Amino acid sequence: MTTDMFIGFGTVVNVVTVVGGAGLGVLVGHRLPPRTRELVTTTLGLFTLVLGARGVASGISEALGAAVGTDSRLLVVLGALLIGGIGGSLLQIEKRLDRGAELLHDRFASRTEGGRFVEGAVTSTLVFCVGPLSILGSLSDGLGHGAEQLLVKAVMDGFAAIAFASSFGIGVMAAALPLALYQGLLTLLGLALGNFLPAAQLDALGAAGGVILLGLGIRLMGVKQIPVGDLLPALVAAPAIVAIVGLFR
Template identity: 50%
Template sequence: MVPGVGTLVNVLAVLAGGLVGLLLGNRLPVRTREVVTDGLGLVTLLIAGTSAMAVLDVDLSDAVGGSAPMLIVLGALLLGGIAGSLLRLEQRVESLGGWLQRALAGDRGSVERQRFVEGFVVSSLIFCTGPLTILGSLEDGLGNGADQLFLKSALDGFAAIAFAASFGWGVLAASITVVVVQGSLTLVGVALGGVLPDAHLAAVTATGGLLLVGVALRLLRVRDVPVADLLPALVVAPLLVQLVVAVR
Protein backbone atom coordinates (compact mmCIF):
# COMPACT_ATOMS: atom_id res chain seq x y z
CA MET A 1 0.00 0.00 0.00
CA VAL A 2 1.25 3.47 -0.90
CA PRO A 3 2.46 5.36 2.21
CA GLY A 4 0.09 8.18 3.10
CA VAL A 5 -3.16 6.39 2.29
CA GLY A 6 -3.92 5.97 5.99
CA THR A 7 -3.61 9.71 6.61
CA LEU A 8 -5.80 10.46 3.59
CA VAL A 9 -8.54 8.17 4.91
CA ASN A 10 -8.18 9.75 8.35
CA VAL A 11 -8.63 13.27 6.96
CA LEU A 12 -11.70 12.22 4.96
CA ALA A 13 -13.18 10.61 8.08
CA VAL A 14 -12.67 13.81 10.10
CA LEU A 15 -14.22 15.95 7.36
CA ALA A 16 -17.18 13.62 6.90
CA GLY A 17 -17.78 13.32 10.63
CA GLY A 18 -17.41 17.08 11.07
CA LEU A 19 -19.99 17.81 8.38
CA VAL A 20 -22.45 15.39 9.96
CA GLY A 21 -21.82 17.04 13.31
CA LEU A 22 -22.48 20.50 11.87
CA LEU A 23 -25.79 19.32 10.46
CA LEU A 24 -26.78 17.85 13.81
CA GLY A 25 -25.38 20.71 15.87
CA ASN A 26 -28.14 23.15 15.00
CA ARG A 27 -30.72 20.61 16.10
CA LEU A 28 -29.15 19.67 19.42
CA PRO A 29 -29.77 21.66 22.62
CA VAL A 30 -26.76 23.24 24.28
CA ARG A 31 -27.10 20.90 27.26
CA THR A 32 -27.05 17.86 24.97
CA ARG A 33 -23.88 19.10 23.27
CA GLU A 34 -22.26 19.64 26.66
CA VAL A 35 -23.17 16.12 27.74
CA VAL A 36 -21.67 14.74 24.53
CA THR A 37 -18.45 16.66 25.18
CA ASP A 38 -18.36 15.37 28.76
CA GLY A 39 -18.78 11.83 27.48
CA LEU A 40 -15.88 12.27 25.09
CA GLY A 41 -13.82 13.67 27.93
CA LEU A 42 -14.47 10.58 30.03
CA VAL A 43 -13.65 8.23 27.15
CA THR A 44 -10.49 10.21 26.46
CA LEU A 45 -9.57 9.79 30.12
CA LEU A 46 -10.06 6.03 29.78
CA ILE A 47 -7.88 5.86 26.67
CA ALA A 48 -5.29 8.04 28.40
CA GLY A 49 -5.16 5.69 31.36
CA THR A 50 -4.65 2.60 29.23
CA SER A 51 -1.91 4.35 27.24
CA ALA A 52 -0.15 5.64 30.35
CA MET A 53 0.04 2.08 31.66
CA ALA A 54 2.77 1.51 29.06
CA VAL A 55 5.12 2.91 31.71
CA LEU A 56 4.92 -0.60 33.22
CA ASP A 57 5.95 -2.25 29.95
CA VAL A 58 8.42 -5.10 30.47
CA ASP A 59 10.61 -4.08 27.53
CA LEU A 60 10.99 -0.59 28.96
CA SER A 61 11.89 -1.78 32.46
CA ASP A 62 14.35 -4.34 31.06
CA ALA A 63 16.08 -1.64 29.04
CA VAL A 64 16.33 1.09 31.68
CA GLY A 65 15.78 -0.67 35.00
CA GLY A 66 12.74 -1.12 37.20
CA SER A 67 12.75 2.32 38.80
CA ALA A 68 13.67 4.44 35.77
CA PRO A 69 10.48 4.38 33.61
CA MET A 70 8.54 6.74 35.90
CA LEU A 71 11.51 9.10 36.08
CA ILE A 72 11.87 9.02 32.29
CA VAL A 73 8.23 10.00 31.78
CA LEU A 74 8.56 12.69 34.46
CA GLY A 75 11.74 14.02 32.87
CA ALA A 76 10.17 14.00 29.42
CA LEU A 77 7.18 16.03 30.63
CA LEU A 78 9.33 18.52 32.52
CA LEU A 79 11.92 19.04 29.77
CA GLY A 80 9.31 18.92 27.02
CA GLY A 81 7.09 21.35 28.90
CA ILE A 82 9.95 23.80 29.40
CA ALA A 83 10.86 23.62 25.71
CA GLY A 84 7.24 23.96 24.61
CA SER A 85 6.56 26.91 26.88
CA LEU A 86 9.70 28.71 25.69
CA LEU A 87 8.60 28.08 22.11
CA ARG A 88 5.07 29.22 23.06
CA LEU A 89 3.53 26.26 21.26
CA GLU A 90 0.12 26.61 22.94
CA GLN A 91 -0.06 30.28 21.99
CA ARG A 92 1.03 29.52 18.42
CA VAL A 93 -1.57 26.78 18.03
CA GLU A 94 -4.30 29.10 19.31
CA SER A 95 -3.08 31.86 17.00
CA LEU A 96 -3.22 29.44 14.08
CA GLY A 97 -6.78 28.59 15.06
CA GLY A 98 -7.70 32.27 15.14
CA TRP A 99 -6.13 32.86 11.72
CA LEU A 100 -7.98 29.90 10.24
CA GLN A 101 -11.22 31.15 11.74
CA ARG A 102 -10.81 34.52 10.06
CA ALA A 103 -9.76 32.92 6.78
CA LEU A 104 -12.44 30.24 6.64
CA ALA A 105 -15.35 31.58 8.69
CA GLY A 106 -14.89 35.34 8.64
CA ASP A 107 -15.28 37.68 11.59
CA ARG A 108 -18.34 36.54 13.54
CA GLY A 109 -17.59 38.04 16.91
CA SER A 110 -15.47 37.08 19.86
CA VAL A 111 -17.76 34.29 21.10
CA GLU A 112 -17.85 32.56 17.73
CA ARG A 113 -14.12 33.03 17.34
CA GLN A 114 -13.45 31.49 20.76
CA ARG A 115 -15.67 28.55 19.87
CA PHE A 116 -13.80 28.03 16.60
CA VAL A 117 -10.39 28.23 18.28
CA GLU A 118 -11.42 25.87 21.07
CA GLY A 119 -12.77 23.37 18.55
CA PHE A 120 -9.61 23.57 16.47
CA VAL A 121 -7.23 23.24 19.42
CA VAL A 122 -9.08 20.46 21.25
CA SER A 123 -9.78 18.48 18.06
CA SER A 124 -6.20 18.85 16.83
CA LEU A 125 -4.87 17.55 20.12
CA ILE A 126 -7.37 14.68 20.26
CA PHE A 127 -6.67 13.63 16.67
CA CYS A 128 -2.89 13.98 16.85
CA THR A 129 -1.54 13.14 20.32
CA GLY A 130 -2.69 9.55 20.76
CA PRO A 131 -0.39 6.54 20.37
CA LEU A 132 -2.18 5.46 17.19
CA THR A 133 -1.06 8.72 15.56
CA ILE A 134 2.60 7.90 16.10
CA LEU A 135 2.51 4.15 15.69
CA GLY A 136 0.07 4.14 12.79
CA SER A 137 1.86 6.86 10.84
CA LEU A 138 5.27 5.25 11.29
CA GLU A 139 3.94 1.83 10.26
CA ASP A 140 2.28 3.41 7.23
CA GLY A 141 5.52 5.11 6.25
CA LEU A 142 7.48 1.90 6.68
CA GLY A 143 5.20 0.14 4.22
CA ASN A 144 3.73 -2.20 6.84
CA GLY A 145 0.15 -1.24 6.09
CA ALA A 146 -2.25 1.37 7.39
CA ASP A 147 -4.50 -0.84 9.52
CA GLN A 148 -3.83 1.20 12.66
CA LEU A 149 -4.66 4.46 10.91
CA PHE A 150 -7.85 2.93 9.49
CA LEU A 151 -8.89 2.08 13.04
CA LYS A 152 -7.96 5.60 14.15
CA SER A 153 -9.98 7.02 11.25
CA ALA A 154 -13.12 5.27 12.48
CA LEU A 155 -12.59 6.60 16.01
CA ASP A 156 -11.81 10.13 14.79
CA GLY A 157 -14.82 10.16 12.48
CA PHE A 158 -17.23 9.46 15.33
CA ALA A 159 -15.38 11.90 17.59
CA ALA A 160 -15.60 14.59 14.88
CA ILE A 161 -19.40 14.24 14.81
CA ALA A 162 -19.64 14.99 18.51
CA PHE A 163 -16.99 17.71 18.48
CA ALA A 164 -18.46 19.52 15.46
CA ALA A 165 -21.90 19.45 17.08
CA SER A 166 -20.36 21.20 20.09
CA PHE A 167 -17.63 23.42 18.61
CA GLY A 168 -18.59 23.95 14.96
CA TRP A 169 -16.25 24.61 12.03
CA GLY A 170 -13.04 24.50 14.05
CA VAL A 171 -13.23 20.70 14.08
CA LEU A 172 -13.05 20.52 10.28
CA ALA A 173 -10.05 22.87 10.31
CA ALA A 174 -8.28 20.32 12.53
CA SER A 175 -7.99 18.09 9.46
CA ILE A 176 -5.12 20.39 8.42
CA THR A 177 -3.30 19.46 11.63
CA VAL A 178 -3.88 15.78 10.86
CA VAL A 179 -2.30 16.21 7.43
CA VAL A 180 0.74 18.04 8.82
CA VAL A 181 1.38 15.82 11.86
CA GLN A 182 0.59 12.40 10.43
CA GLY A 183 2.07 13.26 7.05
CA SER A 184 5.32 14.30 8.74
CA LEU A 185 5.42 11.14 10.85
CA THR A 186 4.77 9.03 7.77
CA LEU A 187 7.73 10.67 6.06
CA VAL A 188 9.82 9.95 9.17
CA GLY A 189 8.80 6.31 8.90
CA VAL A 190 9.83 6.23 5.25
CA ALA A 191 13.22 7.71 6.19
CA LEU A 192 13.84 5.49 9.20
CA GLY A 193 13.39 2.21 7.41
CA GLY A 194 12.61 0.56 10.74
CA VAL A 195 10.51 1.06 13.83
CA LEU A 196 11.60 2.40 17.19
CA PRO A 197 12.73 -0.25 19.69
CA ASP A 198 9.93 -1.51 21.92
CA ALA A 199 11.35 0.24 25.00
CA HIS A 200 11.45 3.62 23.27
CA LEU A 201 7.96 3.09 21.89
CA ALA A 202 6.60 2.28 25.35
CA ALA A 203 8.05 5.53 26.72
CA VAL A 204 6.40 7.51 23.93
CA THR A 205 3.07 5.76 24.49
CA ALA A 206 3.14 6.35 28.26
CA THR A 207 4.01 10.03 27.79
CA GLY A 208 1.29 10.42 25.17
CA GLY A 209 -1.18 8.89 27.60
CA LEU A 210 -0.44 11.60 30.16
CA LEU A 211 -0.87 14.27 27.50
CA LEU A 212 -4.30 12.81 26.78
CA VAL A 213 -5.12 13.19 30.48
CA GLY A 214 -4.53 16.91 29.98
CA VAL A 215 -6.86 16.89 26.99
CA ALA A 216 -9.52 15.08 29.02
CA LEU A 217 -9.27 17.67 31.79
CA ARG A 218 -9.89 20.40 29.22
CA LEU A 219 -12.89 18.59 27.79
CA LEU A 220 -14.33 18.09 31.28
CA ARG A 221 -13.74 21.77 32.01
CA VAL A 222 -11.62 20.91 35.05
CA ARG A 223 -8.48 22.79 34.01
CA ASP A 224 -7.14 24.25 30.76
CA VAL A 225 -3.89 22.30 30.69
CA PRO A 226 -1.57 23.76 27.99
CA VAL A 227 -1.13 20.39 26.31
CA ALA A 228 0.45 21.87 23.18
CA ASP A 229 3.33 23.18 25.30
CA LEU A 230 3.92 19.61 26.49
CA LEU A 231 4.07 18.03 23.03
CA PRO A 232 7.91 18.11 22.85
CA ALA A 233 7.81 15.49 25.61
CA LEU A 234 6.97 12.94 22.92
CA VAL A 235 10.40 13.58 21.39
CA VAL A 236 12.24 13.85 24.70
CA ALA A 237 10.93 10.51 26.04
CA PRO A 238 12.74 8.17 23.59
CA LEU A 239 15.89 10.33 23.83
CA LEU A 240 15.95 9.85 27.60
CA VAL A 241 15.49 6.11 27.16
CA GLN A 242 18.44 6.02 24.79
CA LEU A 243 20.52 8.06 27.23
CA VAL A 244 19.78 5.69 30.11
CA VAL A 245 20.48 2.65 27.95
CA ALA A 246 23.81 4.16 26.87
CA VAL A 247 24.82 4.94 30.48
CA ARG A 248 23.93 1.45 31.66
Protein backbone atom coordinates in the same frame (compact mmCIF):
# COMPACT_ATOMS: atom_id res chain seq x y z
CA MET B 1 -3.39 -3.37 22.16
CA THR B 2 -3.68 -3.10 18.42
CA THR B 3 -6.66 -3.30 16.12
CA ASP B 4 -7.09 -5.61 13.17
CA MET B 5 -7.76 -2.64 10.89
CA PHE B 6 -5.23 -1.22 8.46
CA ILE B 7 -2.89 1.61 9.40
CA GLY B 8 -4.64 4.85 8.50
CA PHE B 9 -8.07 3.47 9.40
CA GLY B 10 -8.54 6.13 12.09
CA THR B 11 -8.03 8.98 9.63
CA VAL B 12 -10.42 7.39 7.12
CA VAL B 13 -13.13 7.15 9.78
CA ASN B 14 -12.36 10.72 10.91
CA VAL B 15 -12.85 12.05 7.38
CA VAL B 16 -16.11 10.11 7.01
CA THR B 17 -17.51 11.50 10.28
CA VAL B 18 -16.61 15.06 9.25
CA VAL B 19 -18.34 14.68 5.89
CA GLY B 20 -21.33 12.91 7.43
CA GLY B 21 -21.56 15.33 10.33
CA ALA B 22 -21.42 18.33 7.99
CA GLY B 23 -24.19 16.88 5.85
CA LEU B 24 -26.30 16.17 8.91
CA GLY B 25 -25.59 19.64 10.27
CA VAL B 26 -26.87 21.28 7.10
CA LEU B 27 -30.12 19.33 7.47
CA VAL B 28 -30.84 19.15 11.20
CA GLY B 29 -27.88 20.54 13.14
CA HIS B 30 -29.80 23.51 14.48
CA ARG B 31 -32.09 21.13 16.37
CA LEU B 32 -29.31 19.61 18.50
CA PRO B 33 -29.57 21.16 22.00
CA PRO B 34 -26.39 22.54 23.61
CA ARG B 35 -26.75 20.25 26.63
CA THR B 36 -26.51 17.22 24.33
CA ARG B 37 -23.25 18.47 22.83
CA GLU B 38 -21.88 19.16 26.33
CA LEU B 39 -22.78 15.65 27.48
CA VAL B 40 -21.07 14.10 24.46
CA THR B 41 -17.91 16.17 25.11
CA THR B 42 -17.84 15.16 28.79
CA THR B 43 -18.33 11.49 27.91
CA LEU B 44 -15.52 11.64 25.36
CA GLY B 45 -13.35 13.30 28.00
CA LEU B 46 -13.95 10.37 30.34
CA PHE B 47 -13.08 7.90 27.61
CA THR B 48 -9.94 9.87 26.76
CA LEU B 49 -8.87 9.39 30.39
CA VAL B 50 -9.27 5.64 29.90
CA LEU B 51 -7.15 5.74 26.74
CA GLY B 52 -4.50 7.80 28.51
CA ALA B 53 -4.33 5.42 31.47
CA ARG B 54 -4.02 2.47 29.11
CA GLY B 55 -1.25 4.21 27.19
CA VAL B 56 0.73 4.82 30.37
CA ALA B 57 0.23 1.25 31.58
CA SER B 58 1.35 -0.30 28.29
CA GLY B 59 4.26 2.14 27.93
CA ILE B 60 5.75 1.19 31.30
CA SER B 61 6.88 -2.07 29.76
CA GLU B 62 9.52 -4.72 30.34
CA ALA B 63 11.39 -3.45 27.28
CA LEU B 64 11.59 0.02 28.81
CA GLY B 65 12.67 -1.50 32.12
CA ALA B 66 15.44 -3.44 30.43
CA ALA B 67 16.72 -0.27 28.78
CA VAL B 68 16.64 2.13 31.73
CA GLY B 69 16.08 -0.07 34.78
CA THR B 70 12.79 -1.27 36.22
CA ASP B 71 12.74 1.37 38.95
CA SER B 72 13.55 4.18 36.53
CA ARG B 73 10.70 3.76 34.06
CA LEU B 74 8.36 6.29 35.64
CA LEU B 75 11.26 8.68 36.25
CA VAL B 76 12.06 8.62 32.54
CA VAL B 77 8.46 9.48 31.66
CA LEU B 78 8.36 12.19 34.34
CA GLY B 79 11.65 13.63 33.10
CA ALA B 80 10.37 13.70 29.53
CA LEU B 81 7.19 15.49 30.58
CA LEU B 82 9.07 18.03 32.70
CA ILE B 83 11.68 18.74 30.04
CA GLY B 84 9.10 18.79 27.27
CA GLY B 85 6.67 20.88 29.31
CA ILE B 86 9.30 23.46 30.27
CA GLY B 87 10.51 23.69 26.68
CA GLY B 88 6.97 23.88 25.33
CA SER B 89 6.02 26.54 27.86
CA LEU B 90 9.08 28.66 27.08
CA LEU B 91 8.31 28.33 23.37
CA GLN B 92 4.64 29.04 24.12
CA ILE B 93 3.51 26.24 21.82
CA GLU B 94 -0.09 26.29 23.07
CA LYS B 95 -0.39 30.05 22.59
CA ARG B 96 1.33 29.92 19.21
CA LEU B 97 -1.08 27.23 18.00
CA ASP B 98 -4.05 29.32 19.11
CA ARG B 99 -2.57 32.51 17.68
CA GLY B 100 -1.72 30.83 14.38
CA ALA B 101 -5.25 29.49 14.10
CA GLU B 102 -6.68 32.95 14.74
CA LEU B 103 -4.39 34.57 12.16
CA LEU B 104 -5.29 32.01 9.50
CA HIS B 105 -8.96 32.41 10.27
CA ASP B 106 -8.81 36.22 10.05
CA ARG B 107 -6.78 36.16 6.84
CA PHE B 108 -8.74 33.62 4.84
CA ALA B 109 -12.24 33.78 6.27
CA SER B 110 -12.93 37.46 6.73
CA ARG B 111 -11.28 38.88 3.60
CA THR B 112 -12.92 36.66 1.04
CA GLU B 113 -16.22 37.16 -0.73
CA GLY B 114 -18.75 34.45 -0.13
CA GLY B 115 -17.42 34.35 3.41
CA ARG B 116 -19.80 31.76 4.89
CA PHE B 117 -18.40 28.90 2.83
CA VAL B 118 -14.78 29.92 3.34
CA GLU B 119 -15.22 30.69 7.04
CA GLY B 120 -16.84 27.33 7.59
CA ALA B 121 -14.00 25.54 5.78
CA VAL B 122 -11.23 27.45 7.56
CA THR B 123 -12.75 27.36 11.04
CA SER B 124 -13.53 23.66 10.94
CA THR B 125 -10.13 22.78 9.44
CA LEU B 126 -8.36 24.54 12.29
CA VAL B 127 -10.53 22.85 14.92
CA PHE B 128 -10.09 19.40 13.38
CA CYS B 129 -6.34 19.65 12.73
CA VAL B 130 -4.90 21.83 15.51
CA GLY B 131 -4.87 19.71 18.64
CA PRO B 132 -2.88 17.14 20.58
CA LEU B 133 -5.28 14.29 19.84
CA SER B 134 -4.79 14.73 16.11
CA ILE B 135 -1.01 14.39 16.56
CA LEU B 136 -1.06 11.66 19.21
CA GLY B 137 -3.75 9.63 17.49
CA SER B 138 -2.10 9.74 14.08
CA LEU B 139 1.32 8.80 15.44
CA SER B 140 -0.21 5.96 17.49
CA ASP B 141 -2.04 4.66 14.42
CA GLY B 142 1.15 4.76 12.36
CA LEU B 143 3.13 3.04 15.11
CA GLY B 144 0.66 0.16 14.97
CA HIS B 145 -0.85 0.78 18.41
CA GLY B 146 -4.37 1.00 17.03
CA ALA B 147 -6.75 3.70 15.92
CA GLU B 148 -8.73 4.08 19.15
CA GLN B 149 -7.52 7.64 19.80
CA LEU B 150 -8.48 8.78 16.31
CA LEU B 151 -11.83 7.01 16.59
CA VAL B 152 -12.59 9.06 19.70
CA LYS B 153 -11.49 12.17 17.83
CA ALA B 154 -13.69 11.14 14.91
CA VAL B 155 -16.77 11.15 17.15
CA MET B 156 -15.82 14.56 18.55
CA ASP B 157 -15.22 15.99 15.09
CA GLY B 158 -18.48 14.54 13.81
CA PHE B 159 -20.49 16.41 16.44
CA ALA B 160 -18.39 19.54 15.87
CA ALA B 161 -19.10 19.28 12.13
CA ILE B 162 -22.83 19.12 12.86
CA ALA B 163 -22.59 22.28 14.96
CA PHE B 164 -20.40 24.15 12.44
CA ALA B 165 -22.46 23.15 9.41
CA SER B 166 -25.66 24.30 11.10
CA SER B 167 -24.08 27.80 11.19
CA PHE B 168 -21.71 27.92 8.18
CA GLY B 169 -23.31 25.46 5.79
CA ILE B 170 -21.75 23.01 3.36
CA GLY B 171 -18.31 24.66 3.48
CA VAL B 172 -17.49 22.57 6.55
CA MET B 173 -17.20 19.52 4.28
CA ALA B 174 -14.20 21.13 2.60
CA ALA B 175 -12.22 20.57 5.82
CA ALA B 176 -12.14 16.84 5.08
CA LEU B 177 -9.33 17.20 2.50
CA PRO B 178 -6.73 19.05 4.63
CA LEU B 179 -7.67 16.78 7.55
CA ALA B 180 -6.91 13.69 5.46
CA LEU B 181 -3.58 15.12 4.26
CA TYR B 182 -2.46 16.33 7.69
CA GLN B 183 -3.29 13.21 9.66
CA GLY B 184 -2.20 10.98 6.81
CA LEU B 185 1.29 12.52 6.86
CA LEU B 186 1.49 12.18 10.65
CA THR B 187 0.44 8.54 10.35
CA LEU B 188 3.21 7.94 7.81
CA LEU B 189 5.65 9.61 10.22
CA GLY B 190 4.54 7.21 12.96
CA LEU B 191 5.01 4.30 10.57
CA ALA B 192 8.55 5.48 9.80
CA LEU B 193 9.39 5.89 13.50
CA GLY B 194 8.13 2.40 14.22
CA ASN B 195 10.51 0.99 11.67
CA PHE B 196 13.71 2.30 13.24
CA LEU B 197 13.11 3.28 16.89
CA PRO B 198 13.80 0.51 19.45
CA ALA B 199 10.84 -0.87 21.41
CA ALA B 200 11.96 0.81 24.65
CA GLN B 201 11.99 4.25 23.05
CA LEU B 202 8.59 3.68 21.43
CA ASP B 203 7.15 2.57 24.77
CA ALA B 204 8.50 5.68 26.49
CA LEU B 205 6.93 7.81 23.77
CA GLY B 206 3.64 5.98 24.26
CA ALA B 207 3.71 6.43 28.03
CA ALA B 208 4.39 10.17 27.71
CA GLY B 209 1.59 10.39 25.16
CA GLY B 210 -0.71 8.61 27.60
CA VAL B 211 -0.08 11.25 30.26
CA ILE B 212 -0.81 13.98 27.71
CA LEU B 213 -4.07 12.21 26.89
CA LEU B 214 -4.95 12.23 30.59
CA GLY B 215 -4.47 15.99 30.57
CA LEU B 216 -6.61 16.30 27.45
CA GLY B 217 -9.37 14.24 29.05
CA ILE B 218 -9.37 16.50 32.10
CA ARG B 219 -9.61 19.52 29.80
CA LEU B 220 -12.46 18.04 27.76
CA MET B 221 -14.40 17.45 30.97
CA GLY B 222 -13.98 21.09 31.92
CA VAL B 223 -12.13 20.31 35.16
CA LYS B 224 -9.02 22.35 34.32
CA GLN B 225 -7.69 23.95 31.15
CA ILE B 226 -4.35 22.15 31.04
CA PRO B 227 -2.13 23.55 28.24
CA VAL B 228 -1.49 20.12 26.75
CA GLY B 229 0.02 21.67 23.62
CA ASP B 230 3.00 22.75 25.71
CA LEU B 231 3.60 19.11 26.67
CA LEU B 232 3.97 17.88 23.09
CA PRO B 233 7.80 18.19 23.07
CA ALA B 234 7.76 15.35 25.63
CA LEU B 235 7.08 13.01 22.68
CA VAL B 236 10.56 13.88 21.41
CA ALA B 237 12.19 14.03 24.83
CA ALA B 238 11.04 10.57 25.95
CA PRO B 239 12.88 8.49 23.30
CA ALA B 240 15.91 10.78 23.61
CA ILE B 241 16.13 10.25 27.38
CA VAL B 242 15.90 6.47 26.94
CA ALA B 243 18.73 6.58 24.39
CA ILE B 244 20.90 8.72 26.68
CA VAL B 245 20.28 6.54 29.76
CA GLY B 246 21.02 3.47 27.68
CA LEU B 247 24.49 4.80 26.89
CA PHE B 248 25.44 4.72 30.57
CA ARG B 249 24.08 1.26 31.40
